[in-house]
Amino acid sequence: MGVNSNTLLVIKLPDSRVLRILSRSVFLALVILTMPCIDSILRERPEYNNFGSDVLSNSQLLNLLFRDLAIEGLLRKGDKALILSPGIVNVRMVHNLNLQHLHLHNNVSYVVMDSGLEGQRLIPDETFDFVFTITSNFVDTKFVNRVVKIGGIVAIPLSNNNAPNGFRKQSNYRIVYLRSYNSTIMALRKVSPSNEELGSSTRRHLCQLESEAKKVMLKGLEDALLEPPRRTLLRSTKYLKKIKFLPELLGDTLESYKRRVFIGVGLAEENSALTEWFHQNYPKRNQDFEVYSLVVVPEEEEGSSRVAVHVDVSDWLMKNVKEEVYVVMKADAEVVEEMIKRSTICLVDELFLECKNQWWQGMERYNKSKRAYWECLALYGRLRDEGVAVHQWWG
Template identity: 25%
Template sequence: GRDVMALRGIGVIDAVGISKKASPPLVKSGEARRIPFADDTFDFMFAGDGALENSPRPADFAADFAAEIFRTLKPEGFAAFHVKANDTYSYNSFVDLFNFCCNVVKVNDILEFDSSMPHIREIVVKKVRHAIDSESNSNGKCSVPEYKKKQVRNAEALIEEEPLKPWITLKRNVKNIKYLSSMVDISFKDRYVYIDVGARSYGSSIGSWFRKQYPKQNKTFHVYAIEADKTFHQEYGTKKGVTLLPYAAWVRNESLVFEINRDPGEKKVQGKGRGMGRIQPLKSSGGFDGGELEKISGFDFAEWLKNTVSENDFVVMKMDVEGTEFDLIPRLFETGAICLVDEIFLECHYNRWQRCCPGQRSPKYEKTYDQCLQLFTSLRQSGVLVHQWF
């Protein structure tokens, strides 16, 4: 109520506050995502004291909050926010929430505001008379914004020379990774999503790495596990916050076959999954030779991504798809879906040196390390924060 008292003290006699707990006559019971006033009520609105960053974050909180500001603010009215958006990523994430309705008219940094918020950013927006239609590109392509490209320049260096012992070098490289969420504030996002493409078992990377090690800034992520191998499906039924997509990520919706073609010395372990190898459309499966084949369903991963997440979500992706990355990544660019992903952990499959057999390369993959390096480099040059995974 102190902000309300201050406003009334300077002559804004009809100022009123909103809080979960009412304190009549200054504060009315309500929430930021459900403001208890009619449309076009206010000439001026204010939110501060870290309320946005520190409030509980149910799904769609940020989008609901921005929509409520738009609904209750009069046309050409102003809304001011005090937030901890001190880096360009968090600032743009916050501003993006209001792109559909408002223009930024003022940004001001305030130092030594108080002990709880020693550095705050004051952002003032003005409501336009009608909602702004988001620009659409008929060819589906997109351009990664400059503030995201800046984070790529801060990422760890790529391993340019092919490792002689990739099973050691790439695994050790994980310690060098500069996670996006360790470099920027991710508070001002609508939802938090982790997509594991080629998830295998829950413990393979979701349970053992993402949920235990990825820095989440106390945000709750919903997990999508994309895994076509039926061996792993049953265990996902008991995992909370995880949605299983029991299909293969592909460039279109169609039936596929995948090949199980092990490296020399690789043994088949009962109950541990077969390890999906290369996939091809069913009608083209004559190109496989010597491996076990199984029919599976593939889906257009890029279109699914566009229908599942938005630019206001924070999206982390891990991709381990046995060589299909050379099909999926170009498709993400072609459709513009690549701009929906904030961070990618990509295992690129090539004819690597074998641990079992010195001097021999893997016969499973035709791509070279240079082609993998080119894929990583092209992603980063396009502004996509990608890390070499193992």
């Protein structure tokens, strides 16, 4: 056919909307095809390297972290420290740390978690003041609980993938530090002995039970008096019979504990009478109790009912009380409030709470107390909520 200048050649192209749909479909198909490759690349990233890929950079970040922990008072000069690693690569990184400024270079131990099981068994209980884990994914929680001292610090990077075998916050730990570097670092203070088996015969600290379990266990305790009783009632055997002592409440023979301790916190002359009362009235189940007297003295300020303790009760408990010890204590409200602040109240199994208030009759020394009786009831209720077997003590 010849070309005629009067003839037009028309080529019809697809609608632009059709082209857009077609191009997007091709792009989506390419993405779907490349997904397995992307996933395999992500899976190859080492989980333990939470601080980045460069070893020198990691060491620098760890030095920065340890300096910050020292500034916060969580890592002190002379502390005995343990650094846990899931692999030999991280051990090399840790050896690049500069710990001389903390005087820790001679007090640091290293454990490779995937190959150091025998080494773990050789470490005595409560050996370390500070434990740091390179990762949260490979930590043996039971091992850490065993080797860190009460009052010691455990620092971990928070896991991004919630690994089931990572370190979990235990009920006997309190968060004291949370800061973000390449990873978020959390530090926890161990405030009481660990309780791994709730059903064992030595498992008695009610503070760590769930709230409903606490209510059931403490339901048998006598109710708090809504107003201070008369002295004649306190002297009667009828009032004494109302006290539901913990061994009777739980049906506990007290035989399973390696030690049983009674601690009186008060004036010297009061502690002497208190010890006599304890031996005459407490259901000791024919078991021997060690008796300790922590002496307090009244403050000299005019009109003050506060007391000053010769020893730090919380520190004393953390140094002298372990999981296998059964502890009964009598203490003043001010001492108990300080123990609550220090998170050491749960080291006590049974507490006799003395709360002096403006209704305190026949005690001229405390008549000027500023504490209202409802404040005493509030403290009593708080202790019950915490899971402490608490009784009101009237002297």
